[in-house]
Amino acid sequence: MARKKRKKDYSPQKKDASPFNPVVSSENKLKIDALRAEKHRGSICVVNYKGGVGKTTVSCLLGYYLAEKTQKKVLLFDIDPQCSLSLALGFDPEEVSKTELTIYNLVKPSKWAKIAKTNFDKYVTKVKDTVAPDNLFIVRGSFNVDELDMQIAQSLATGTKRHVDELFLYCKQLLNAYSEYDYVIVDCPPNKMFLTQAMLRACSYYLAVTIPDAISIYGMPRLLRWVKLVPPSDRPKLLGYVLNAINRTGGVGGGKVYSQQSAETRLKRNIQADLDKEEQRVLGSDPLIGVIPRLDVIARFLGEAGTKFSRYDFSKKTSGQPTVDECLSSLADVVLARIGGYRCA
Ligand SMILES: Nc1ncnc2c1ncn2[C@@H]1O[C@H](COP(=O)(O)OP(=O)(O)OP(=O)(O)O)[C@@H](O)[C@H]1O
Numbered sequence: 485m486a487r488k489k490r491k492k493d494y495s496p497q498k499k500d501a502s503p504f505n506p507v508v509s510s511e512n513k514l515k516i517d518a519l520r521a522e523k524h525r526g527s528i529c530v531v532n533y534k535g536g537v538g539k540t541t542v543s544c545l546l547g548y549y550l551a552e553k554t555q556k557k558v559l560l561f562d563i564d565p566q567c568s569l570s571l572a573l574g575f576d577p578e579e580v581s582k583t584e585l586t587i588y589n590l591v592k593p594s595k596w597a598k599i600a601k602t603n604f605d606k607y608v609t610k611v612k613d614t615v616a617p618d619n620l621f622i623v624r625g626s627f628n629v630d631e632l633d634m635q636i637a638q639s640l641a642t643g644t645k646r647h648v649d650e651l652f653l654y655c656k657q658l659l660n661a662y663s664e665y666d667y668v669i670v671d672c673p674p675n676k677m678f679l680t681q682a683m684l685r686a687c688s689y690y691l692a693v694t695i696p697d698a699i700s701i702y703g704m705p706r707l708l709r710w711v712k713l714v715p716p717s718d719r720p721k722l723l724g725y726v727l728n729a730i731n732r733t734g735g736v737g738g739g740k741v742y743s744q745q746s747a748e749t750r751l752k753r754n755i756q757a758d759l760d761k762e763e764q765r766v767l768g769s770d771p772l773i774g775v776i777p778r779l780d781v782i783a784r785f786l787g788e789a790g791t792k793f794s795r796y797d798f799s800k801k802t803s804g805q806p807t808v809d810e811c812l813s814s815l816a817d818v819v820l821a822r823i824g825g826y827r828c829a
């Protein structure tokens with residue numbers, strides 16, 4: 485039987501491929517580039533899976549003060565389906581959803597393969613200068629982020645297990661697409677949704693926020709250990725923790741109430757026990773970044789700033805408490821110093 489002559493294949497793809505020179509699709513090339521790329525240098529994830537402890541408050545005010553202090557461009561990411569950060573800054577999520585320029589439209593799975601074609605700028609909105617400095621920007625939230633996990637879970641069920649890792653790579657590329665912003669602050673929801681996990685892993689740094697009471701601090705060591713599960717090469721570095729909504733006894737010079745003092749001591753001990761060498765070097769003997777008292781002006785700012793025609797006066801002193809200016813200015817200084825500390829490793 486005459487042997488069938490095999491047709492030679494001169495297609496450029498097969499001809500050039502070798503183990504040392506593999507031919508990769510442009511989509512895969514982008515992913516490989518993302519794997520190799522450095523993370524966004526100023527990306528900070530604000531986390532705690534305990535709800536209502538002040539993550540949004542800190543994201544918002546830290547963004548405000550980093551923008552004011554550094555005069556550099558600061559971008560907020562609202563990845564919480566509750567959209568609290570967007571609401572606090574005066575945006576109506578129902579209205580924003582109609583524009584299709586929300587975080588959901590930016591991170592939904594159908595977008596992942598289109599990264600090279602995405603116009604990232606159009607998802608950014610300037611925060612009104614009656615609310616915050618005019619170098620503060622936001623990628624606004626969407627209630628639809630709730631559906632994202634279901635969409636990813638469905639694709640996991642059909643065997644495409646790579647999706648969670650792909651979301652991380654996509655988030656890393658996404659943050660790098662905003663490199664003209666010196667700082668990006670990601671306000672996370674109180675859960676471990678895929679998007680929370682991916683953003684945490686994609687950020688260079690993270691900070692935890694808690695209220696110093698027994699229930700709120702209970703999960704903090706577990707939170708830090710959860711972050712330690714991220715592969716070391718991708719793991720964000722801890723900037724420390726913020727104690728929020730402190731109640732002080734008495735007026736001027738009043739101290740912290742007893743339950744807060746003991747919670748704080750326990751928290752400090754637990755967190756220190758889990759720090760790695762580099763974190764110990766940068767955070768020194770105390771991982772605390774700063775404290776924020778429970779202040780009426782903060783609650784009012786978050787509830788109504790977007791509807792006002794002038795900025796809140798954060799220098800105003802009330803009932804002997806430190807002012808928002810004093811607390812947040814020092815908090816922003818510590819964040820900047822610690823980022824500086826990690827960078828000069
Ligand atoms: N320091 C503070 N002083 C006064 N009110 C505060 C302070 N911090 C937070 N609050 C109020 O407590 C509520 C919860 O705060 P925030 O939304 O920042 O918590 P969160 O951790 O982001 O919540 P979630 O887990 O639901 O996202 C808000 O309504 C806010 O107005």
Ligand SMILES: [Mg+2]
Nearest residue numbers: 539540564568
């Ligand atoms: Mg929140």
